Each structure stands twice: as structure tokens, then as C-alpha cells.
Amino acid sequence: MILALHDYWSERGCVILQPYDMEMGAGTFHPATTLRALGPDRWNAAFVQPCRRPTDGRYGENPNRLQHYYQYQVILKPSPPDLQDLYLGSLAAIGVDMTKHDIRFVEDDWESPTLGAWGLGWEVWCDGMEVTQFTYFQQMGGFDMKPVAGELTYGLERLAMYIQDVDNVYDLRFNDAGVSYGDVFLENERQMSAWNFEVADTDTLFDSFRKAAAECERSLAAKLPLAAYEQAIKASHTFNLLQARGVISVAERQAYIGRVRDLAKASCAAWMEKNGWAA
């Protein structure tokens, strides 16, 4: 499936990238999306990104909620006029039969308070299941998009469940030799859910949040926006872990989100400046 998507988007002019080697909550955090979405240059890329969402952990007991899963992300700047058709073509390419399935574009405005970003678009439903987030970015890091980029984020496990017609993500066939998704990931989900919710040391996490924030600022001072942005990603993930541990109050939550947003915005601003782009 991933290969089919790589083929499809590569034929349509996308560079095929590899996953970013850091923990992040969504493919949008990949610098190839966040930073490359800024500025006037054309940019078309596709890649797989593992995502970690600690609060979505269900100890392996939910048929389709995971704290670690894979997204396939496509970013096209400027957004092409036939983006919806291109997207539907990609579904056909991975074997979705649109005469038997109900594909729908349901309003879902995307907003990432931690990236200072928002866009309008839809969640794409296949028979009632959200399989893709389809967004026209309007702002990133607090900057207006000039031009607007289109972003497609496929939920790979969910799509695979459709194509293989299974009810439970852990029953997905990982290969033709009898290895299932559960064989690969079930124990990981159990252990990581327990660590995220119960074990992770909160003092260490608080400390690591502070250090990432400080390191981000040092990197900004050294005019290294890419390095600074990596630290912003790190702070964001640490914040997600603290949330899962339930140690951040409602009032504090806003303050932490604001802190991560400031780091991400400053990284974006430094990236704009480095490239000589005006806001």
C-alpha cells in the first residue's frame, strides 16, 4: 500500500522522503511539512511518518485506537486545482472501489494550536470512517500561507483495515507469511500505554520540557532554525506525555500550549528570515 502511494505521488511530481527520526504527534510536524509549507517556493513531497499520541493509548484493547501508528502524508504547494481528483485517484490506486464504498468530504477545520497553524478542509470518510485529513493550510507558525499548500494525511492502519476487510487493527496481515499487525505491535501498545499513563516519571518529563525549550532558544540565538524546530517538536511531544500522565491542569494546559506555540512560531520566523521571505 505504501509502495502504491509512493508510486502514485512520485509519478505526480512529489519527492519521496523518509520518516523524520523524532517522536511527533502528526506528520504535519515533519519539517518537510511545517517549514517547507512556508515561503513562495513550489514544494511537493510524500512520506510516511510514525506518530505518537500518548493519550490515545488503549492498552491494545480498542480495535482502532493506538498510541503509535503511521500516517502517510502528502504536501503540495501551491495546492493544485484538481487536488480532490488527485486524492480520489490515489484511493483507487490502493484498491478502494468507489462504486461500492461511500466516500465523503465532511467539514473538519484543522487547527494546531501548538504550531500556530490552521486550515480549512475535511475529514474524508470511507463508509463512515475517517481515512484522511484533507486540509488547505491558511496559516503556519502564525504566518499567512503565500501560496496555500494542500495537505493530505492518510491513516494507514485504517485504510489497510478497509482494504484487507478486517475489524480489528491487530488482525491486519503484515505480510503473506502469517505475521499480523498484532504480532508486531500489540505488546508495544500494552507496554507503552502503561508507561504513558502510569509509569513515565513526571519530574524527568518536566525537566526535559524545560531543557528542550531552553535549547530551542539557544538554537534560535545561533540562527539555526532547523535545530530550534527540532527542540520545539521535542517540547511538544514531552507536553503530550505530561498530558497523558494527567499532571497538567486546565489552566496550565493553555500556558504549556502557548509555550510550545511560541517556540514553533519563533522557529518558523527564523526559517522565514534565513530564507529572506517577508511575512
Next chain:
Amino acid sequence: MTDFLLELRSEEIPARMQAKAREDLARLFAAELAKAGLSAGALVTYATPRRLALIARDLPLATEAVSEEVKGPRASAPPQALEGFLRKTGLSREQLVERDGVLFAVTQRPGRATAEVLAEAIPAIIRAFPWPKSMRWGDASLSTESLRWVRPLHGIVALFGEDIISTEIADIASGATTYGHRFHHPGPITIGSANDYVEKLRACHVLVDQDERAAIIRGRAAALAVEAGLELIEDDGLVAENAGLTEWPVPLLGRFDADYLSVPPEVIQLTARVNQKYFVCRDASTGALANAFVCTANIEASDGGAKIVEGNRKVLAARLSDARFFYDTDLKVPLADQTAKLERIVFHEKLGSVADKVDRVAKLARWLVEEGVVGTPDLADRAERAARLAKADLVTGMVGEFPELQGLMGGYYAAAQGEDAAVAAAVRDHYKPVGQGDDVPTEPVTVAVALADKLDTIASFFAINLEPTGSRDPFAIRRAALGVIALVVDNHLRLVIRQASMSVILKQVIEDLGRPASETAKRLRDSVSDFGGEAVYAVANKMIEEAAGAMRELRKDVLKIAVLISMNLTGFFAERLKVQQKEAGVRHDLIDAVFALGGELDIVLLLARVRSLQGFIGTEDGANLLAGYKRAANILKKEGHAALTGAAMAYTPEPAEAALLAALAAAEPAAARAVAAEDFEAAMAALATLRAPIDGFFESVTVNDSDPAKRAARLDLLARVRAAVHTVADFGKIEG
């Protein structure tokens, strides 16, 4: 006369915006026509996810020619005046028309082709369109000034009769081409005119008319439920939403695993509706939720929808599995333990955490019961317990996921964890009534908590000067006040607002005003360690004196401010009550007549008075008494006789005067007794006995007697009449 068709085709328009978009399109179009002096015979608008369309019937081919006349100088005027006028109008002398010795410039403005008006109107409408949220897209978005639309705009069909109205906006040229259903008919279609638009699209699997789609969804969903031996739980909001999500709606019924019915039915219904836009069904005989759902597809699938139903079933199963995960997890934690977490939720920065609020509400709920305002005193423990648990579900997983289930989930958890039934019911229903038409609780424990919660919110925000102003009411204080009024009225509660709100107000004012004093104390404490030896006493003494002075000032301020706030709060309630009564159709002058008496705001008592007054004033006795009262009041006003002087009567009264005196002597105590017993009907009856003596008095007695003693005594008599009537209501406020 010709018809005009406009279709604006875009990527999927959010369902919730379509109805307003149709209105806006009609409004903007009519306004553009009106500017050119045109109007259409009829305007019809349509919306689907992918198009917004308008058909205007019976437009003329051109606007009417207009003749404009400008008055100039007299024909006999000096040549300079004429020259000036010719310059201004750009005409020559021969072109002017002379009438009655005055020259006129007459210009004929020819009619404009309607087609031309339409070609200009289309881009103007698109640019001015007020989408709640709009976006930029594509190559043009390199500039932030590029065209904005709700989602990328792709095509414009503009046909006047059978002719294309040529126009262009942001590289989109108008034409006669549109597209059918995304999957059933992806190719282009050519529209001939407004007359074949709806039918041509229908042939291409697009039902343009949203009402037709809604009717299909409503009818077919209900029929599917019946075929399955069930009954559809109707939901008009869902019908409209699904109509906004489909161009060719196909309702399909599916089943989910009956094991999930262990989750509360409200949760199942909510997750099905909100997350998946599904209808749910009930068992027709028991009324219990059934394990069936109806989804609305946008396609006639080649397998009859089998795969679609199967897919939707899986999604719902995952949602329900999640709901059950939350439910089971929440059930394991006693609500009483959850309440500790409320300390971390800020209610308002100046009013502390939700835990602080819960503590205030618990005390107030107990007080309301112990004072006998609500229920019987033996319920006090239960009222307090319910109040202490009432907000605990805010920190449960389920309410975190579905905030609209607050209260309801707490009720389920409380019952499952063995709380008293009255306590569980109070936890469940204490937010009620949420709006007009919502159920008003009647169970005493619930009433106590519901009332305490709302009174606390209102009094707390008043205490920090955040009462609603004008149209701004960010904390929904007015709604809370209407909730209090409904609870009081429906349950006949004898609640004096001032008393019930005083402790909340006082505590808040003390805390607010006490802050500087406590800061002084802190400064004092901190500075002590900075000094050594004897000097420390002198410094400490001086600071303690300062602090004590501040505390003395504080005592005066606290009481003064608390009283002012409570008056303010009472006035606010009175105002809400008046508005509510007027909306309910009660005569506003009668309400004013009762409210004018002042006194405590006891809602039940005030409304009883208004009701009796309304009954009385409609009778002949009432109408005559009112007339007599007004005559007396007018004389008193004219004579500037404000109050009883108590002057002794040093003459023999005339018979009519004596009769009125006797009637008053009987009516005054009778009315007072009836008022004290809150029997306003009897009080009115007592007053009615004054009617004949008053009439007799005015017929045969001269108030304005030449003898000042008689005059004074008679004015006093009228003042007594006025005062007696005022024991029931200020008749001066009554109209007629």
C-alpha cells in the same frame, strides 16, 4: 420576461453553512437587482454539498428608461445664468425645454440590458459573500488578496433564458457547464436554461433541492426501521445535516453488537449522532434503545450497500468500544474521589476552582433545605452530598470526550456506585432547566442543588462586578436567573433572593477587599526577619497599627459593598422577572403596579399579587375602584398632599364623608389582614367595599372647601384611600 439561473460550484460546502448561504445568496442577488431598479417575480435557492444555486423568475430583458429633469433658470434670466446652466448640464440652448417661462434640462437615460446588470452582479455577489469562514487556494494565493470562498470555487453557470451571461472572476469564466454526482456521473453536463436545471441534474444523480433530499432521508430512514420491526428516533437536525452531506441520499440500516447496549443509551445515541451522523432506533413496544443504526450514504452502491453498512458498523463498533472503555474506567473511581481533581479546574480566576464552587454550592444547598425553603429539613444531608458530587463527572473520561453529557454521566456513576437515589437524580438533573421549555426539576434534593448552583453562579459574578451588561452575558447569568425563576415558580418556593445570596456575596467581598490587608500582613511577616535587636518591635508595632487601621476601614467597606451588590442583584432579578412575565403575556402595567410597592423580592408572592390584581381589575368593582383611586390621586397630586397629616376632624362630617370613613375603618384592617395572610383575593374584596362610598363621596362632598380645616381633613381622607389601595398594589401604575 425571462428566467435566470446561477450556479456556483465548489468543493464540499460544510452542511451547517448551507441554509444560511442560500439566504445570503437570495439577499445579495435581490440587492444587486434593486440597485438597477429590477426585481424578480420569484427567487428560489438550492444548496448541495457541491453547489449553491439560484433561479430568478420573470426578469424583464432591460431596465426601464428613466427620464430625468433638472430645473434651470427662467427664460428671462440674464445670459450668465443660462451659460452656467448649459455648462453644468452639457446641453445647448436648443435642447432645453421651456415650461411656464422656466427652462428645464431633460435627459433620457435609456434602459440597461438586464444581461449587463447580471454580468456585473455575479462577481459582486461572490466577492461580498459572507461565509462564516473562508479560504484562499491555488496559484493565486501567492497574494493574500486572492479570492476567498468557503472552499475552492470551480465553476459558474449563469444563464439568462438560454443565453450565457459572460462574466469572470479569479480566472473562473461563467458558462453553461456543470458536473453531476461525483461518482455516478463525473463528466460535464450542459444546462440549457433555468427550466431544465433541476431535471438535468436529477438525471445525473444530483437532487438539487435540499428539501427533497431531507424528505427522502426522513421517509426512507423511518421505513427501514419499520421493516426491521423497530421505530426510528426522529431527529430533524440529523435529517438536515445528512441532506447537507449528500447529493443523492441513500439511507441504509445496520446492526451493532447488542453487548454495547450496556453503555448508557444517551451515550450511544450521542456518539452515533455527533461522531457518525447516524440515526438510532428504539424497540417499538418497550421504548428501549435497539442495536440498530441508520446511516445515509451518498451513492447507490453496486452491491446494494452491503460493504457500506459493514464499514459503518465497524466504525460504530470502535466508537462504542471507546465509550465502553471510558464508562468502565470511570465506574471504577468513586465520584467522591474524583472531586479532589476539581481543585485543578479553574472556575474563574477571581472565584477560585470548581472545588471552591462546589463547597459554596454544598453549603447553600444545605441552608436552603434547613431553612425550609426547599423540601423538609431531613433532606439536608442528601442535598449537601448531592451538591458535593454534582460536578465530579467533569473530570471523568466520558465527559471529557462528550462535554454535553455532564450531569447525566454523574447520575449514572452515582447510582452505580450505590449513592441514594435522590442524590443520584440530583447529580443528574442539577443543571436543569437549561433553557426555556426544558424540564424543571421537582424532586426536593434536585431542586435544592439546582437552585444553589445557579444562585451561586449569579451571586458570585455579581460580587466581582461581572454582571451581564447590554447584550454581553459571557457567563450566561441571565439564563441562570431564568432557571432560578422557573425553579421557584414551578415549586412554589418561598425564597428571598437577598437572603439566599448574601453569604456568597459577603464571602467574595471579604476575600476581594481582604486581599490588600492580608498582603500587608504578609509584608509585615516578611520584613520582621530583616531586623535584629530592639528595633524590630518598633517597626512591627508601626506596621501592625497600619494593618489594624486598614482592617477597620475594611469592615465598613465590606458591609456597604455587600449591601449594594445585593440590591443590585435583587434589581436584576426583578428586571428578569418582569421581562419573563411580559413575554408570558402578563400586562406590564399590572406587573409595575405590584413591583412599585418595593419590599423583598419574593417571586411567588409577587406573582400571586399580579394574578389577583389581573383578576380584580377585569371586574366592574375593580374598574370603578381604579377610577375612584385615580380621581383621589389626581386631587392629591394637584394639591401637593403627599402624606397623611393626621389632622383631627374638628367638624361634623357630611353623610357621604361619614360613610367613607366607616368603610375605610372596616376595609383597612380587613385588607391588611388578608395581605398578611397572603390572601390577595380577599384583600381585593376588602378594597372593593370602598368603591360605593368613594363614588358617593365624590358626588356630594366638596374637597376644596373654603374652610381650610375641612379641606385638610378631606385631603387626608383621600390619602387614606390611596394608602389603603397601596396595601395591594400601586394603582397609579395601572393604565386605563
